[in-house]
Each structure stands twice: as C-alpha cells, then as structure tokens.
Amino acid sequence: MLPVFDVVLAAAILVSAALALWVRDRIAAVSGFLVTGLLVSLSWLRLGAPDVALAEAAIGAGLTGALLLRSAHRIPCAPSKALPPSLWCAAGALAIAISGAIVWTVTSFGAAPVYPSLVADNLPESGAQNPVTAVLLNFRAWDTLLEIAVLFVALTVVIMVAPARPRTAPLGPLVQPFARVLLPLTVLIGGHLLWQGGHAPGGAFQAGAVLAGGAIALGLSGVIGSKLTRQNGLALLAIAGLAIFALAALAAEVLTGALLGYPAGEAKTWIIAIESALTLSIAATLFLLFFGPAERH
C-alpha cells in the first residue's frame, strides 16, 4: 500500500511544481509553490527525515511562501517575449540531460556510507539524543555558527536595501479573539519544538520559524503595531544569536582548547543554552526579513 502512496505523492509533487513554475497568475504560482512545499515535507517524512520535514513545512513552504506573496505584486512582470523554439529545445534537452545524469550518478554510486556509524558511536557524549541535533550543534556546530552568520548578513543586506513595508490590514473587533488563540499556540508549539529537539524531531530552527510565523500573522493583522517593529530592540535580538553563539565558541576554546568543543559531561547544558538563544534570534531575524527594517530615511 505505501509504495503506491509514495508513487502518487511523487507524481503530485512534480505536477504541483510544474504548475507553480508555469502558471501565469502570480498568486496561483505562489500557491502552487506552497502546495509543493507541503507535499515535499510529507515525502521527507516518508524518507525518514522528520526534522527536515518540519523545517521545510515551516520555513521552506510557510515563510518563503509569505515572502513571495509579499513581493508578488511589487515586482512587475517582465515583458514576455516568446523565445525561439530552438532555444526552448536546447534548454529542455539540457535540463533532461542534467536530470538523467543525476539519476545515473545516484543509482550507480555504491560506496557504503561512513557517517551513520560515526554518529551512532559518538551520540552518547554529544549531549543530545536526536542525531540531527547532535550533528547540528555538536559534531558540526561550526557549520551552524556560519549559517547564523549567513542569516545575519542577509538581514544586513535587507536593512540596507530597505524594501517598502508590507501593508497591514487591521482585523477590527476580531483582533482580540484571533490573538488570544494564535499567541499562546505559537509560544506553546515553539517552546515544545525547542525542548523536544534534544531527543526527538524538532530544534531551534523549527521553533524559531514557528515563532516568526505567528509574529508575522499578528503583524499583518495589525496586533503588533508598527511602533514595536520600528524599535531597535528587535534588531538587537536578531544579532544576539550570532553574538552568543560566537561567545560560546570562544568560551569553549578557553575551557577545553577546542573551538566549540564543549566541556565533557556538560554538553547538554551548552546545547540548550545556545539553542534557546538561537530560537529567539532566528524568530526576530525571520520577522525582520519579512517586514523590513524601520521606515526608509
């Protein structure tokens, strides 16, 4: 039964992606992209990667879809000149060749993977029972530090470019009931994902994305006033994640002589402290990436 489900799911992903890429109406294209993202996250559950599926649903489909929707009417359509058929054929042939080469490479690659046994052997000392969290915040914490730096650079560029702020639509009398449901739910799910990340699927990125998604919904409905988003506090919170992670790396260097080598037996405390800081900082960063910085000068 499940192979049938997988084949249908795979076909649905391809069809919705093709729709998203070729449909003329932009709102329909972004909706198609959202559907593709959700179907893809379902397929990643089937591939045994629930952490990544959560992140794809929250960040890849949710927040990226919101960003694309925000920009859909602000970026004018390019004048559509019909391409000569020869160019179309060449591009199509090249795309098919690349896809074929990928399939051939993956199917003919026979070497046994080296990472699973290494991860399994070192998991007890890592301070996390979830292997993905262990890789992200202990074995390859250096990558995650640089990833936070990338988010920081992206925020800097967005603040310098300063796109126009999205227009908010106040909900009127519905604001209170909406916020009463959304706010506790967001905080609860975010906190749960963060805490759960140590031993089950979840973690700082998923939790931060959920918090950011809730904050963006509240911001768009006019609950979070523009005064709050204009304060520098939010930008400081966004930067704090990188600062705390970098400080932790240096502190670990002083204590153990290895960059990001946590002291033996205390890894769990370090990871939870870093993850908590990252969650708030990622939420603030994603919120600012959507709403843009203060008013343009």
Add this chain to the structure above:
Amino acid sequence: MISEYAFLATGAGLVGLALLRLATSADLLMRVLGLNVLAVGIAMLLLVSGMGASGTDAVPQAFVLTGIVVLVGVTAVLLALAERIAEDRDE
C-alpha cells in the same frame, strides 16, 4: 525500493523543471521561485542518497536543514533587491 526510486525521480525531475524555468524566464519573481524549487530538488536527492537500512543518515539531514535556512535568507535578499530594482525603474 519502489519508493526510493520514485523520490529519486522526483528530486531529479524538480531539478530539471527548475533549470528549464530558470533558463527560459526573464521574470525576476519566477526566477526566485525557480531557485527555491531547484534547492528543494537537490535537498530531496541528498535525503534519498542518505537512506539506509538503519534509518536516514543524520549528516545529510543536517546539511539539508542548514540549506533550508540559508535559502530563506537568500530569498529574502533577492526579493528585496528585485523590489528595489522595480522601484528605480519606475522613477
């Protein structure tokens, strides 16, 4: 086994579709969307190749997670730049 091949074909298909769209479109928003589909396809390939008897390899999973977060930053920057380009053309 069938599932694995289905998702492998999906990953390769997504990469092909996105490359075709990127090569034939001059529309800035569609290019950003195409880049996102391309990244999803590549992530799918990484996850499929990380599948094994004892569960999916955690290292490619961590790569894909990092990639998703980096991609949302890249998307935000590209869209901000595209909006700014559109404004400057209007003036």
